[in-house]
Structure formats: structure tokens, C-alpha cells
Amino acid sequence: MLGNFDFDVIRRALPYLFYEGMTFTLTLTGLAAFGGLVFGTALALMRLSGLKLLGRIAGVYVDFMRSLPLVLVIFWFYFLVPYIGQWLTGASRPISVGAFASSLITFIMFEAAYFSEIMRAGIQSISRGQPAAASALGLTYAQTMRYVVLPQAFRNMLPVLITQTIVLFQDTSLVYVLSITDFLGAASKVAQRDGRLVEMYLFAAVVYFTISCIASFGVRRLQARIAIIR
Amino acid sequence: MNYNWNWGIFFQPNPMGTGTYLDMLLSGLALTLKTAALAWVIALITGSIVGVMRTLPSKGATWFGFAYVEFFRNMPLLVQLFLWFFVLPEILPRAAGLWLKQLPNAPFWTAAIGVGFFMSARVAVQLQAGISSLPRGQKMAATALGLTTVQGYRYVLLPMAFRIILPPLTSEFLNTIKNTAVAITIGLLELTGQARSMQEFSFQVFEAFTAATILYLLVNAVVVTAMRFLERWVAIPGYITGK
Numbered sequence A: 001m002l003g004n005f006d007f008d009v010i011r012r013a014l015p016y017l018f019y020e021g022m023t024f025t026l027t028l029t030g031l032a033a034f035g036g037l038v039f040g041t042a043l044a045l046m047r048l049s050g051l052k053l054l055g056r057i058a059g060v061y062v063d064f065m066r067s068l069p070l071v072l073v074i075f076w077f078y079f080l081v082p083y084i085g086q087w088l089t090g091a092s093r094p095i096s097v098g099a100f101a102s103s104l105i106t107f108i109m110f111e112a113a114y115f116s117e118i119m120r121a122g123i124q125s126i127s128r129g130q131p132a133a134a135s136a137l138g139l140t141y142a143q144t145m146r147y148v149v150l151p152q153a154f155r156n157m158l159p160v161l162i163t164q165t166i167v168l169f170q171d172t173s174l175v176y177v178l179s180i181t182d183f184l185g186a187a188s189k190v191a192q193r194d195g196r197l198v199e200m201y202l203f204a205a206v207v208y209f210t211i212s213c214i215a216s217f218g219v220r221r222l223q224a225r226i227a228i229i230r
Numbered sequence B: 001m002n003y004n005w006n007w008g009i010f011f012q013p014n015p016m017g018t019g020t021y022l023d024m025l026l027s028g029l030a031l032t033l034k035t036a037a038l039a040w041v042i043a044l045i046t047g048s049i050v051g052v053m054r055t056l057p058s059k060g061a062t063w064f065g066f067a068y069v070e071f072f073r074n075m076p077l078l079v080q081l082f083l084w085f086f087v088l089p090e091i092l093p094r095a096a097g098l099w100l101k102q103l104p105n106a107p108f109w110t111a112a113i114g115v116g117f118f119m120s121a122r123v124a125v126q127l128q129a130g131i132s133s134l135p136r137g138q139k140m141a142a143t144a145l146g147l148t149t150v151q152g153y154r155y156v157l158l159p160m161a162f163r164i165i166l167p168p169l170t171s172e173f174l175n176t177i178k179n180t181a182v183a184i185t186i187g188l189l190e191l192t193g194q195a196r197s198m199q200e201f202s203f204q205v206f207e208a209f210t211a212a213t214i215l216y217l218l219v220n221a222v223v224v225t226a227m228r229f230l231e232r233w234v235a236i237p238g239y240i241t242g243k
Helices: A007-047 A052-066 A070-089 A099-124 A129-136 A141-178 A183-194 A197-229 B007-011 B021-055 B059-073 B077-091 B094-102 B106-132 B136-144 B149-164 B166-186 B191-202 B205-234
Strands: none
Touching (some): A007 A052, A007 A099, A007 A183, A007 A197, A052 A099, A070 B166, A070 B191, A070 B205, A099 A141, A129 A141, A141 A197, A141 B077, A141 B166, A183 A197, B007 B205, B021 B106, B021 B191, B021 B205, B059 B106, B077 B106, B077 B166, B106 B166, B149 B166, B166 B205, B191 B205
């Protein structure tokens, strides 16, 4: 029962939970969102490039990533990245990659598949006249994308992109399977050390809930503002 | 790459004494499908109820639907599983908690219930979108014909809404299957879990994960194909997908 709920356990663990755990979680979320967006946009451009082979490669990649569970992908990259590193650097043995680098690569590669679908929808939502006008003005393909299409696509899709980032923020908790000290990992380590599972897991749930709630509330505000501009 | 490939590993006996390593993976696949099926039933039933509540004229029902969806959507699935698995038995009255802890197959039931409720919030949102995408006249016509609210939903709104949201429901079902892999953290030996333990026993990392990957892709392909047939079968004449 909740009668012997011990707030002091949480209070004592706060510095560890936030300085170690939450810093890891937020850094991973931010960098993975940025990397995933860049790589995802590249995938979307490949799919819409009109070049059959390029589009095919990107399509297969996106479908492949989207049909696998994230946990399996995390395991894949955790074991694969050292070998890829060895192959790239020509080292004699698989190189050791830190937990952070390994999970960052995983999340960039995985989220890129989801971000690319969002960006593809964003690019397709722009009227044909825009790229036509851009090329009439003499802009090259790269310039058209850089100055005309992508800024609008990005802006139109901003709420969806942020929503996907909230999902990513929640998904980073899955690095737990590699015993990494992200926010949930930190909470779970304290929980097991002190035998206080109820307190720590409830507290972790409340923190995730609060952050995600505030962020999705912000998305709704943003959506309303963007809707007025158009 | 100095990695010792050994694809024959699948036909070697596993250390659990339950046949070959391949049998181990296939039993994981069976558990993945069983968990996903039960979770999907929970998600469809509760998701439909909550989704309908979100479209009712009653303020209380709408508010409950909103709170329900926000509650289950704003926590990571892993945290929700921990809450069901570690926290719930502790905060229940002692007898009920003890019964829960001693339940055989606890990881299976926890995973099915946890993933089920997690997905139900998503089903609810899809169904709400499906119902609100119907022309307003449909509801009015139902009322004008003298149907009660329940009958209106049963005979007019829901049959249309469910057909419209069939494609997004397909991807939610695929998400349900994928999400069962999270239950590896509470000790459920589903497909990812079995691949992981095969890797630990045999050190054949890439063979184990390749096999799991192929099995997931196969399941995906089967579900997508089956849903295509279902979509064609229930298609509404006059709509783009209709005959």
C-alpha cells in the first residue's frame, strides 16, 4: 500500500536522476532528432528525386526500419557498430564504441525512417507551381530545395515533427535494455539499490508524463498559430 | 570482418533442451503473436469505447476520453510496463497484490495488458478521427430516423468509421506486434528476447538477430497482405477504395 511511501528516497536521488539521467536523455533526444531530421530529409529527397534506383533504396530502407521493433534495432546497432567502425578505420579488431555513441547512431538511423515520411508528406503538400516558379527564376535543384521547398515543408510539418520528437523522447527510455544510465535507467538503478521500486518508478512516470504533456500542449498552441498564418 | 559466421547454428540443439535454436526462435515468435493478439483485443475494445466517448455530446464523456488518451500517450511504454509489473502489485491491497505476484505467466499477462492499454489510446484517437470525418448529415439522418444514440453509432456511424480507419488501424496493429518486444525488459521471452538469449548462449550475434529480423519482416508482410484483402472485402461502394 502507499502508506509507507518514502518521498525522501526520491529527494536524495534527485541530483543523480537529473544531472546524470535526464541530461543523457535530453542530449540523446536532441541530437537524435537533429540527426534524424537531416538524414530523414535526405531520404525523402531521394524518394522524390524521380531517380528510380535512388528512390528504391530510400523506400526499402524506410520500410525495413519501420517494420522492426526499436528494441531489436538497438541490439543490432549495439553489436554491429563496433564492426562497422573496424571496417571504416581498418583496425585489426572491432573498435569499442561508447554507450552514448552507439545509442545515438541507433536513434538517428531509426528515427530517420519516421522523419523521412513526415518530410515527404511536407514536400508533397507544396503546390507544383512553387518549384516550377523557382526553376523559371533560374534556381538550380539544390537552390530550389534550399530556399523554396524545404523551408515551407519544414514549417508546415513543424507540429508533426515535434510530436515525433516527443515520441522519440519517450522511446529513448528503451536504452534501458543496454543498462545505460538514462533517466529511467538512473531511476531503476536507485530503485534496485534502495529496494524502492514503487517510489522511483512512479516518480519516473510522473516526470515523463509532465514533460510530454507540456510539450504536446505546446504543439497544440503552435498548430493553432500556424493555422492562422495560412 | 573477423567474425565467425555459422549459419548451421540454427539446427544445433539449444542449451534449454527444448530442441534446436530454431525451435527457440519459433517459440519466441509464437509468444510474440499470442501477446500481440491479446493486446490487440484489449486495445480494440477499450480504444473503441474511449474513441466513441470522445465524440459524444456529453462534456463529461469527452473530458474522460481526453484524459484517458493523454494519460496513456504521455508515458513511455517501458515505464507503463514497469508500473503494471512492479508498482501495481505493491499499491493494491495485500491479498490482491500477493495474488498478482504469484500469477503464473505474469510477464505475459502484464505485457498483453500494458501494450493493450498503451495502444488503446492510439486506437481511440484514430476512431475519433474516423467518426469526425463522416459528414454531419449522417448523425442527423440517424436521429431523424428515430434511432437512439446507441443505435446511431451501432448501425450508422461505427460501420462507416471503422472502414475508413482500416489502413491506420493496420499500422497500429503492426505497432502492437513491434511493441511486444519492449516486454523483454520484464522477462517475456518473445522473439527479440529469444534472439537475445540465443546470442548469449551461442555468441552468434548476427545470425540470431538476422533470423529475428526476417521473422518480423515475414509477419509484417503477412499482416499487410491480409489487411489488403480485408480492406477490399469491406470497402464502401462510392469511396475511392470502393468497387
